[in-house]
Amino acid sequence: MTSTGGPTPAPEERLRALPAMHELLAHPAVRAWAQGEPPALVKRALDLELEEARRRIRSGEEADLSPEALAEHARGRFLALRRPALRPVINATGVILHTNLGRAPLSEAALAAVAEVARGYSNLEYDLAAGRRGSRHTLVSGLLRELTGAEDGFAVNNNAAAVLLALSALARGREVLVSRGELIEIGGSFRIPEVMEQSGARLVEVGTTNRTRLGDFLRATGPETAAYMKVHPSNYRVVGFTESVPLRQLVEAAHQRGLLALVDLGSGSLVDLGRIGLAREPTVQEAVAAGADLVTFSGDKLLGGPQAGILAGRREAVERCRRHPLARAVRVDKMTVAALEATLAAYRQPERVWRELPALRMLALDEGELRRRALRLAEALRARLGERRVRVVRGESRAGGGSLPEEPLPTWLVAIDVEEPAEAAARLRSGDPPVIVRLREGQLLVDPRTVREEEEATLLAALLGILAP
Numbered sequence: 150m151t152s153t154g155g156p157t158p159a160p161e162e163r164l165r166a167l168p169a170m171h172e173l174l175a176h177p178a179v180r181a182w183a184q185g186e187p188p189a190l191v192k193r194a195l196d197l198e199l200e201e202a203r204r205r206i207r208s209g210e211e212a213d214l215s216p217e218a219l220a221e222h223a224r225g226r227f228l229a230l231r232r233p234a235l236r237p238v239i240n241a242t243g244v245i246l247h248t249n250l251g252r253a254p255l256s257e258a259a260l261a262a263v264a265e266v267a268r269g270y271s272n273l274e275y276d277l278a279a280g281r282r283g284s285r286h287t288l289v290s291g292l293l294r295e296l297t298g299a300e301d302g303f304a305v306n307n308n309a310a311a312v313l314l315a316l317s318a319l320a321r322g323r324e325v326l327v328s329r330g331e332l333i334e335i336g337g338s339f340r341i342p343e344v345m346e347q348s349g350a351r352l353v354e355v356g357t358t359n360r361t362r363l364g365d366f367l368r369a370t371g372p373e374t375a376a377y378m379k380v381h382p383s384n385y386r387v388v389g390f391t392e393s394v395p396l397r398q399l400v401e402a403a404h405q406r407g408l409l410a411l412v413d414l415g416s417g418s419l420v421d422l423g424r425i426g427l428a429r430e431p432t433v434q435e436a437v438a439a440g441a442d443l444v445t446f447s448g449d450k451l452l453g454g455p456q457a458g459i460l461a462g463r464r465e466a467v468e469r470c471r472r473h474p475l476a477r478a479v480r481v482d483k484m485t486v487a488a489l490e491a492t493l494a495a496y497r498q499p500e501r502v503w504r505e506l507p508a509l510r511m512l513a514l515d516e517g518e519l520r521r522r523a524l525r526l527a528e529a530l531r532a533r534l535g536e537r538r539v540r541v542v543r544g545e546s547r548a549g550g551g552s553l554p555e556e557p558l559p560t561w562l563v564a565i566d567v568e569e570p571a572e573a574a575a576r577l578r579s580g581d582p583p584v585i586v587r588l589r590e591g592q593l594l595v596d597p598r599t600v601r602e603e604e605e606a607t608l609l610a611a612l613l614g615i616l617a618p
């Protein structure tokens with residue numbers, strides 16, 4: 150391409166005209182935003198911008214390459230580089246315990262407890278009465294005893310770790326019998342058979358996928374058997390012609406043979422979800438009352454707290470887990486203990502949890518309230534987008550996180566017509582804060598259930614920002 154002497158100079162000339170790094174750094178338009186910021190990051194942003202400018206010149210693109218324009222674009226790059234990798238997002242999907250979006254949001258009390266404990270020192274592993282080393286593995290034991298009826302309990306990093314620890318401590322080198330219908334995979338990475346293999350316990354599958362009777366367990370029991378295990382099939386349900394062994398019966402049979410009865414509850418609710426019109430889930434208290442030696446469950450699923458795995462049950466089984474070397478590797482940190490203790494404390498008055506724990510509050514939101522919030526958002530959108538593009542329609546939210554399988558949570562959605570929903574969703578994700586929505590053919594769907602009221606204005610601005618720029 151040769152210059153014809155027109156308004157655009159030759160590429161070589163334009164390349165030469167680009168400011169050098171030191172010139173840009175000294176330019177007032179750069180100094181305006183770069184002053185006091187990390188120099189390496191500022192340079193990196195300018196470097197990227199200059200590289201882009203050279204690319205555009207070489208490919209003959211028209212562009213404003215004045216130092217002012219370069220400075221302004223580099224500022225955008227700088228802000229993106231400086232952004233933390235982990236950021237808050239607005240969850241408009243209606244999936245409450247969204248594993249990819251951090252599962253349960255924490256309560257105000259839990260947040261306050263974390264801030265209080267993490268700001269300075271704490272008695273994380275210090276026995277204040279005795280003035281010597283204490284154990285972090287007893288800090289929530291009292292609350293767990295009080296709330297679940299278990300003889301003892303403690304928390305580790307997550308429920309996968311709790312199961313791994315339990316099997317390692319209680320069944321290493323021996324057999325654990327599990328119903329074939331309960332050999333589950335959760336969220337693509339937690340598979341009971343694989344966790345069991347890692348623990349050194351040998352898995353023995355009993356029964357068939359849809360039917361397992363006590364006789365199947367008894368027939369498979371041998372001298373190598375250490376435990377019977379029941380796994381809550383969290384994210385799916387075997388329906389139709391099914392049969393499983395009631396926990397109480399399984400526990401009794403295990404104990405008669407000197408074996409342990411283990412339960413992986415997964416979600417582990419401490420309250421009766423039937424109270425808010427949902428299907429009953431087995432509670433932790435029920436599993437404990439049935440006599441299970443060890444019950445494991447997550448801290449950040451239906452419990453509504455921080456990521457953690459809780460082990461609760463008979464004194465001896467819990468103590469063997471606590472003493473196992475793996476307990477050190479999967480221990481919780483002080484922030485988790487603080488948040489978990491504050492979350493558990495809310496359960497002392499179970500009526501409080503529906504107000505104070507965000508995940509449970511979202512679960513319990515009634516349809517009238519959801520409709521009111523959907524209508525409010527729709528109205529604000531219609532004011533700018535016109536009447537026709539925005540509707541409020543019935544839909545379903547989900548508990549998520551491998552809990553309450555197939556349980557429909559009726560909700561009201563704001564449905565927005567867009568030409569390219571996938572592209573619109575991508576732009577919403579690249580915003581600040583990113584907004585995550587659901588897609589349907591030709592539509593974006595916004596579920597108010599998982600959007601906090603204080604986020605509504607930001608959500609509206611984000612939607613209008615891409616739909617009515």
Ligand SMILES: *Cc1c(COP(=O)(O)O)cnc(C)c1O
Binds near residue numbers: 307339446551
């Ligand atoms: C979710 C789940 C797990 C894994 O719990 P994390 O807290 O995610 O580690 C294990 N077992 C069951 C049955 C589950 O539902």
